[in-house]
Amino acid sequence: TTASANNFLHAIIDEDLASGKHQEVVTRFPPEPNGFLHIGHAHSICVNFGLAMKYQGRCNLRFDDTNPEKESQEFIDAIQEDVKWLGFDWAGDVRYSSDYFDTLYDYAIYLIKAGNAYVCDLNAEQAKEYRGNLKQPGKNSPYRERSVEENLALFEKMRDGGFEEGACALRAKIDMSSPNMNMRDPIIYRIRKVPHHQTGDKWCIYPIYDFTHGQSDALEGITHSICTLEFEGHRPLYEWFIENLPVPSQPKQYEFSRLNINYTVTSKRKLKSLVDEGVVEGWDDPRMPTISGMRRRGYSAQALRNFSEMVGVNRAGGIVDMGMLEHAIRTDLNDNAPRAMCVMNAVKLSITNFDQAKAMDGVEMMTQPCHPNKPEMGERQLPFTETLYIDRADFTEDTTLSRKKFKRLVFGEYVRLRGGYVIKAEEVVKDEQGTITEIKASLVPGTVGETPPEGVKPRGVIHWVSATLAQKATVRIYERLFDHEAPDFGGRDYMAHLTDNSLHALEGCWVEPSLANTTPEQSFQFEREGYFVADRYEYGEGRLVFNKTISLVESKSK
Ligand code: ATP
Ligand code: MG
Ligand code: MG
Incomplete structure (x- = not known):
């Protein structure tokens, strides 16, 4: 040894x-x-x-x-x-x-x-x-x-x-x-x-x-x-x-040395007070630094073991940066989580030249790998239909935005739908308040998995789901429980440093159909959005609840 x-x-x-x-x-x-x-x-x-x-x-x-x-x-x-x-x-x-x-x-x-x-x-x-x-x-x-x-x-x-x-x-x-x-x-x-x-x-x-x-x-x-x-x-x-x-x-x-991590408390007594005072929903609330909370949040056991290995065993003490834990979690998920699409703030996008002849019962199947560099994880089918959902944040009518700044869909321009066609936004429909209710776009034939023809320059790639076949989901997003780096250091009152609204539940999200048939605790990368996990308890038939585990990249420290 x-x-x-x-x-x-x-x-x-x-x-x-x-x-x-x-x-x-x-x-x-x-x-x-x-x-x-x-x-x-x-x-x-x-x-x-x-x-x-x-x-x-x-x-x-x-x-x-x-x-x-x-x-x-x-x-x-x-x-x-x-x-x-x-x-x-x-x-x-x-x-x-x-x-x-x-x-x-x-x-x-x-x-x-x-x-x-x-x-x-x-x-x-x-x-x-x-x-x-x-x-x-x-x-x-x-x-x-x-x-x-x-x-x-x-x-x-x-x-x-x-x-x-x-x-x-x-x-x-x-x-x-x-x-x-x-x-x-x-x-x-x-x-x-x-x-x-x-x-x-x-x-x-x-x-x-x-x-x-x-x-x-x-x-x-x-x-x-x-x-x-x-x-x-x-x-x-x-x-x-x-x-x-x-x-x-x-x-x-x-x-x-005890393991101490910033932005959190590690004491059973203090964690118990968060449960008893109703700050969190229970010991296994995904915001809790408990093993059962982290599990529910979508941290894998392997990632936690890797983290422990990184921390090591010494007598020097000190406070470990939360970023180190997050790095271990993200690396593990990047390697192991299958990819999927979820539109969190949906707006309808209609394809004006949808080719019914290429479709079966109105669906043209797109095939995507479950993981970009792990073919052994297999492929998944994405139904492409005449009406889709994309995220509102992925479209703008502001044609002055530079290509560098906005790599998404701009009115009158091209973007690629992940794993699908290149499309061009051509018309916008609004309600009386001026809110966009529908974007009409045309697809460029022959662009699935192929380089677009001369003159067609997509700004980037966006995610999407079929509006008719996607499944409605609830996505819960979490923030740190504490807004202070050392919430209980030197007897500081950690209860006074709780983040306001550390839980956001987004009810009307749309996930690709296959996510209706996964299992609780399965993790995914929702493309372009982050890593998410099917809730251990609340995900089930007829109720698709996903918890956000972590963002795709390290967020800049506040
Ligand atoms: P707490 O104050 O949270 O109750 P504790 O040390 O009293 O912690 P125990 O149940 O007695 O909790 O701990 C079981 C084992 O876990 C002990 O060997 C203890 O030293 C170890 N342990 C507890 N907290 C930490 C920590 N932050 N880092 C490393 N080991 C820990
Ligand atoms: Mg104790
Ligand atoms: Mg003890």
Whole structure:
């Protein structure tokens, strides 16, 4: 295996394997089921599952479920779906930290017996005072020297529901003057009289994250426990537990930079507030940076995996430009999305010299490749009829516009219909308000797939559909949810930086007939318009709904 420059973990793992420290790489992805996963989690999934794949090891999916009041089955289900959709499969069954509650309880007893943990009755306020701060060492709790017997009895009473919430807690006995605040006798068990989605009413005490994570890693035989940099200061505690408990293996924690992207927020809590306040229609709203939102928006799993690879794994931090994500999405769609035509703001265009003799039942079929440079994707049929729709923006009566500036249809001039004839606009019909209701044009015979004759100089190529056979569609266009580059940076109020009207639904669009028979989640390039996807839920028979994924080219930054 070769180490790659943009992932510092490769060199570490290469060495661990070369030295014989590990025979196999075992990683885990450990989400807390308290919300839907976002782009940052997608990166973490790609990193953890990606390492297991690269080194032919294993990656577990473990729900880190130690805060039952915020967690739910809905989130557990959604997370599993997201991981699978991203293209990964976990080793064996799904795991839960709560699977280890019995063992963790035994570990707590082990610490007590070794004189390494005690039940402390300080209330939250007192405990805070005793902890000290970065400049000041803490003070030992007055309960720190309780005997093993007393601690065992009190801890049992905690477990049996004999105390109110907050009355006491089990703390590891480490060092109240450690410069690392995490080592100042951290709480390892607290009383929470709430049922748990996995263990029901069995427990009224729950282990805290730090006491759970490393031991769960050890119990699962995780070799490399990869997390984000905010846990760096927790590593000494992670190691302290591993050293002081009879765990079956010796995992190591490694930290890398969280993925942050501009113009968005990546925090389940903040994303939840957007859902709860009705800013978006749900966790999987196509504007959301959630995995399910991006999926619905038309981002492919492959594109997200490519993006994660581009971001890499480092400890340098920084904010990734949204343009990088968009580049990954666009490149993937350009390669893989079949082409189609959709007229979003239609005006009728009638062909004055439509050749009925060339047509069957009024239709002359044009054949177009589904993809310009992938013949293996096949061809599609475009019905050309006497009346068509083109986009209003593709026609002007202003004959003074230069050829360079307006490469579309101008009154009295030629344009090519994509995959069809060259036509010339000859007459315009308007209603009483002066709005154009119809353009009459003549076609130049023999120009389908052929260079036009001398003197016929089309300004450009425009898209079109048959007015009689096109299907009506709704196209939803999205803008960024936030209009600020760093909507939540430094505690900024992200709710105050929401873009007004980030969703535009265009009801009267017309798509080529084949788009009535595609499947939800199929992506297309609507020629000249951008990339679009058939909505995962709302596209169906009799209702054609497409979401705009991304523009064809990078838009100039505002
Ligand atoms: P949030 O604040 O959004 O809830 P979290 O870190 O609390 O994020 P967890 O469910 O605990 O969410 O995360 C599961 C895994 O995903 C952890 O290993 C965490 O480090 C990782 N992760 C979360 N956010 C990011 C991110 N922005 N970039 C990279 N990894 C992330
Ligand atoms: Mg977390
Ligand atoms: Mg969190």
